Amino acid sequence: MKKSIIIILAVVVVAIIALVVFNRLTKKEDISQLETEVSQGKFEIIVAVTGELQAENSQQITAPTELRTSRGHRFSQIKIQDLIPEGTVVDSGAYVATLDRSAVTNRIKDMEDDLEKKQTDLMTTRLDTTMQLGNLRDELINLNYNREEAEITLEQSKYESPAVIRQAQISKDKADRAHEQAKKNYKLKVRQAAADMRNSEINLAREQRDYEDMQKIIEKFVIHAPSAGMVIYKKEWGGQKRKVGSMISPWDLTVATLPDLSSMISKTYVNEIDISKIKVGQIVRVGVDAFPEKKYDGSVFEVANIGEQLPNTDAKVFEVLIKLDGIDPILRPAMTTSNQMVTAVYEDVLFIPLEAVQFVDSIPIVYKKNKERQVVILGESNENEVIVEQGLEAGDKLLLSIPDRPDDYKLSGEELIPVFKERERQKKLLEEEKKTDAEKNKKNKVKRRPGQRPPGMKSGEMKKVSSEKPSGTSIKVQKK
Secondary structure (H helix, E strand, O other): OHHHHHHHHHHHHHHHHHHHHHHHHHHHHHHHEEEOOOOEEEEEEEEEEEEEEEEEEEEEEEEEOOOHOOOOOOOOOOOEEEOOOOOEEEEHHHHEEEEEEEHHHHHHHHHHHHHHHHHHHHHHHHHHHHHHHHHHHHHHHHHHHHHHHHHHHHHHHOOOOHHHHHHHHHHHHHHHHHHHHHHHHHHHHHHHHHHHHHHHHHHHHHHHHHHHHHHHHOOOOOOEEEOOOOOEOOOOOOOOOOOOEEEEOOOOOOEEEEEEOEEEEEEEEEEEHHHHHHOOOEEEEEEEEEEEEEEEEEEEEOOOOEEEEEEOOEEEEEEEEEEOOOHHHHHHOOEEEEEEEEEEEEEEEEEEEEEHHHEEEEEEEEEEEOOOOEEOEEEEEOOEEEEEEEEOOOEEEEEOOOOOOOOEEEEEOOHHHHHHHHHHHHHHHHHHHHHHHHHHHHOOOOOOOOOOOOOOOOOOHHHHHHHHOOHHHHHHHHHH
């Protein structure tokens, strides 16, 4: 019994020892896998950003242009009452949307009231004119009778005294003058009546024309497709899509768009740090998130000159448009894209993963598999790798992490440390020069009034400087 227990214990101990040894060997194998080697070949510097597919050209589906161009029919905003689903393929002339007619209907009711009022005004003007001219004609007849009576009285007074004759003559002259004045007044009244009638007719015709125009406008509130295509909702400035319930203004009448799917672009934004690397014509590798197996070639064809700040972000970005080569019917607007813009290509260079580079006192080093700590001079880098200009050769084995006992590794390449420090010094000088130039340019943009002395210059110094002769300095130097 005791022997069997001892045997069992011995087996258990041996199993535990075997398990510990196996774990250690496994760990060593895992550590041995955390290594890489120096590669040689073509090296690309890539700026990777996400974007959104758009059609390069598209046709606008708009509300009636009369909302903006028609006289007296300006509307602040019109609501979209109905709109077919986005992505619907339509034929030319097919129904697309309906605009809310409530504002226009209210306007038409007001115009009907105004039209009726203008018709009443015209009728009233005609009646008033008829009555006034009739009264004037009756007055002319009466004045003509008065003139004839005065003439008879004058004829009968020829045998009377001179005073009576003179009085009859004066009465006849007054009657003639009143008749002539009434005739002139009648002519003026006729012209005035004609002008009033014409004015009333013009007002009525204008109101009638505006009413008819409004009737034509409201008929166009049912919007149809100008050509065949796929309906895509228009994006507002804030990024929201224009849909049912959205408002359109007379200055932006677009309800939806019909994109031309034969030419697609990827619209993306690059941050201000990388925008200096982006140039028109650069090669771009484009992927579509909806179809990960698909890859497309493209090129940068437009880079914005002015940055902008996107909603809910603090960083400044620049819009970049990438044109895709070829046509693929599966691509649709608004699909998310991944864009790899190749900003630089280096042929036949050495490069290593970024994980292999460690920094000791700001000096870049790598740990070689042969127990060396190698100082390296690095060049350009991309997201994953960096160019090695000095310190390594193709095929060198490197560790991807700091070893357990880094002090056991012998330091090599100490002669490259001064080279690295000199490069860093040159970089700092270049940055300081750029900063100084930027400050100078900023100061030069400050406008000064004519004759105003620069900041810091005392009164009288400007005149003194302008009176000095340039040749005086050279003479003094020669004397010295």
